[in-house]
Amino acid sequence: MLRVAAGLLESAPGTVQFYVATVDHGLRRQAEAEARFVAARAADCGLPHDTLRWRGWQGRGNLQAEARDARYRLLAAHAAAIGASAVLTAHHADDQIETHLLARARGEGGSALAGMRPCRDLAPGLRLLRPFLHLSGDGLRRALDRSGWRPVLDPSNRDPRFARARLRANPLDPSERASVAAAIARRAAERAEEDAALRAALDAVEARTDDLGRVRLSAEGLAGRPPELAARLVARVATAAGGARHAPERVAAFRLASELRGGRSEAATLNGAQFRRRGDVWIACREWGRTGPAELRGEPGEVRLLFDNRFDIRLTNDEARDGALVVPFGRLGRGSEAERTLPVLLDPSGEARLVHPGAAGKAGPVSGLLDATCRVGWRLCADLATPDGSAAVLPSG
Known part of the structure; x- marks a missing residue:
């Protein structure tokens, strides 16, 4: 990505400003030296560089998932600090195939099999762009070799403790890669249709937010949505209003959507959010629970x-x-x-x-x-583009 940025600046100076950031997760002694190496290459290209450090790993949970979440938090905060509108990463086709295969191995279906989005909303006013998803890892490395640059390889990518590394140790043959790529393309098209339907559903239920983080939905509008769409809508609302990092289980979302659509309950909870009926509207807000949100x-x-x-x-x-x-x-x-x-x-x-x-x-x-x-x-509408392709945000009121 750094090499491509340098090339763009050479061919079209003044059209865009690039900043370079390296995330040091504090997990390997070599990371500091690698960050200095990237900083030196950035300096060669006349680009500013910052090292972002994470020291949050406590030795519990899923290391790769925690590190990934921390990486994007650090990048989003850095982008806000420097006024950047996008974060670019060098994820490639091999990463995309691995993402699909890992989701399939976990028994997931639907949009989980669509892989990474080429463009997604990372934070309000900030996009995450992955321009290399159509290129193989080997192709990128060959291009780097031709430019005279040396890649820095993370040894954790070959550590058999991690599922991705085990996949890389047994690469697919060309026909298998083509089959997986076709499956990803089909699922991505389905996801795009689901996104459009969900964005239209938010309008149909007259979804509104307020400064306290509450979401209001038309009870009549929700009752008129098909069961599958209503479940995805309720899951989206619960995740946003409840402050959850991930969507609830599909079965739980279906169960709650059925209750709300059928008017069988005046109050219910899901994924950290509490839904209460107030006349002709449902109001979802953060549930206090036993201790309230974490400090x-x-x-x-x-x-x-x-x-x-x-x-x-x-x-x-x-x-x-x-x-x-x-x-x-x-x-x-x-x-x-x-x-x-x-x-x-x-x-x-x-x-x-x-x-x-x-x-x-x-x-x-x-x-x-x-x-x-x-x-x-913003969370309610993240990745649900408006018809003109711009990011969507629900109105307040």
């Missing part, structure tokens, strides 16, 4: 935080100097159902320093309001 502690100097996957928080350098502690407002024993899941910044003594504007009336004496932007509407 968030920023690194010293970290000025951009994502609270509960629902609120983007911006801090001043002073507010972030010692590392911010953000907790749900309900930890202070205050707030209504929706208000107590809003973010509040504590001072070192544990007192509220800044509160979300939606909780200001019940916060008591505080220093000011928290600069927090709700991303629930």
Whole structure:
């Protein structure tokens, strides 16, 4: 990707600005040297470079999944800091085939078999672009060799502890690759149709969000959706309003959608979200549960935080100097159902320093309001492009 960027700048100077970032996950001693190597190549091309460091691995859970999520969080935060509108990665056709095969091995179906999107929404105002998905890994390496550049190979890609590495140890023959590529193309076309139907369904149920992170749906509109579409719609709403990282199980979404469409319940929960009937609308909001959303502690100097996957928080350098502690407002024993899941910044003594504007009336004496932007509407529409191809965001109100 760096080599391609350099070539574009040579052939069309001034048309686009590139920044280079290397993520050091802190898992291998060689990573720091590799980051310096990339920084040197970037400098040769006249491009700025930053190393983004992650030190969050605690030795539990799925290492590759945690590292991937951390990588995109770091890249999104860095893009926001430098004003970038897109993040480009060098994923290629081999990665795409592996993604399909791994999903198939897990017994997944539908859009899970469509592989990675060439373009997806990474954060509000930020796209993730994968321009090399149609090229093989060998083809990219040969092109790099012809340019005189040496690739840096991550040894974890050959570590048999990881499923992807085991797949790479047994590559498909050309006919098998062609068959898998055709299956991915079919599933991708189906996914595009499902995306369009889901975007139209959000309009049909008159979906709206508000600054507290709630989602309102027309009960009549939801009742009129086909069962499959209603289930996907409810899963999307629950994931966005509930702050979940992943969609709920399909069976659970079908069950809840059936209850809501049939009017058999006035309240229900799914994936961290609570649905309540209010006259002719359903309102979904973050469920408090037993403890409320998890607290968030920023690194010293970290000025951009994502609270509960629902609120983007911006801090001043002073507010972030010692590392911010953000907790749900309900930890202070205050707030209504929706208000107590809003973010509040504590001072070192544990007192509220800044509160979300939606909780200001019940916060008591505080220093000011928290600069927090709700991303629930963006999450509802992420990857569901409008007819002109632009990113979609639900209106508030």
